[in-house]
Amino acid sequence: MASLRAKIRHVIGDQRIIRVQRFVAPAARRNLSLLARVYDTDKQRGHGYTTLYERHLAAFRDRPVNLLEIGIGGYDSVTWGGSSLRTWRDYFQFGEIHGLDIAEKRIDEPRIHVHRGDQSDQVYLRELGRRHGPFDVVIDDGSHVNAHIRTSFEALFVDHVRPSGFYVIEDMSTAYLDEYGGGPPGHPGTSMRLVQDLCDDVNRRHWAGPAGRAARPVRAVHVYEKIAFVQRGDVEVCAVPAIQ
Numbered sequence: 001m002a003s004l005r006a007k008i009r010h011v012i013g014d015q016r017i018i019r020v021q022r023f024v025a026p027a028a029r030r031n032l033s034l035l036a037r038v039y040d041t042d043k044q045r046g047h048g049y050t051t052l053y054e055r056h057l058a059a060f061r062d063r064p065v066n067l068l069e070i071g072i073g074g075y076d077s078v079t080w081g082g083s084s085l086r087t088w089r090d091y092f093q094f095g096e097i098h099g100l101d102i103a104e105k106r107i108d109e110p111r112i113h114v115h116r117g118d119q120s121d122q123v124y125l126r127e128l129g130r131r132h133g134p135f136d137v138v139i140d141d142g143s144h145v146n147a148h149i150r151t152s153f154e155a156l157f158v159d160h161v162r163p164s165g166f167y168v169i170e171d172m173s174t175a176y177l178d179e180y181g182g183g184p185p186g187h188p189g190t191s192m193r194l195v196q197d198l199c200d201d202v203n204r205r206h207w208a209g210p211a212g213r214a215a216r217p218v219r220a221v222h223v224y225e226k227i228a229f230v231q232r233g234d235v236e237v238c239a240v241p242a243i244q
Ligand SMILES: C[S@@+](CC[C@H](N)C(=O)[O-])C[C@H]1O[C@@H](n2cnc3c(N)ncnc32)[C@H](O)[C@@H]1O
Pocket: 040, 041, 042, 043, 069, 070, 071, 072, 073, 074, 075, 076, 081, 082, 083, 084, 085, 100, 101, 102, 103, 117, 118, 119, 120, 141, 142, 143, 148
């Protein structure tokens, strides 16, 4: 299937395909799953994530959302990729959509901003957050390497996601794959272990243990097959001292 897609792209040309997608997309704008199909992102086709995105992000639809997605797609191709960025751009009609990829990408379209960098580089991510954040939504669909997922989350979640905003981690099945730094259930350093710790952060302020174990401001953690939605809470709310 992948090679058939590559052949079609080769014959028709990337820019022509993108023009056709943009022509068809307005008719699909109200339905995220349909929009994802038009732009050919695997968020619907391969994974069925779009109904979950609608569940959690529909409330942001008509707001001036600032969204960052790690992983633009197309890998080494300069002219291919951006399917999900276009999907978000059309879904959030007032949104500004930022995409980060380790590979060079040439996308010159309204309300889409492309950044080149490595998601495992905390210094780079913090600077990106300072310049272009705070974000209402951050989506990690990049390397899927467990250490990278954790590094990106630590760099962005507390300081660069707005209260009530969402940090989404896709393709978490790599938590169980050796080649991505994963392992059996409970393996340290994985994305799943991060998410399990974040569940503690939701309620940690009720623990009367030693000071200095500050909780991250997490309002809620929603875990589904392969994908998690972490909602940020208010720092002030999370800083309420534990009941003694
Ligand atoms: C699965 S694709 C993204 C697909 C896209 N989000 C979509 O839904 O259409 C993953 C992308 O992550 C990029 N990537 C891989 N390692 C990365 C890293 N360390 N930092 C940033 N991007 C990375 C790859 O170049 C690739 O384009």
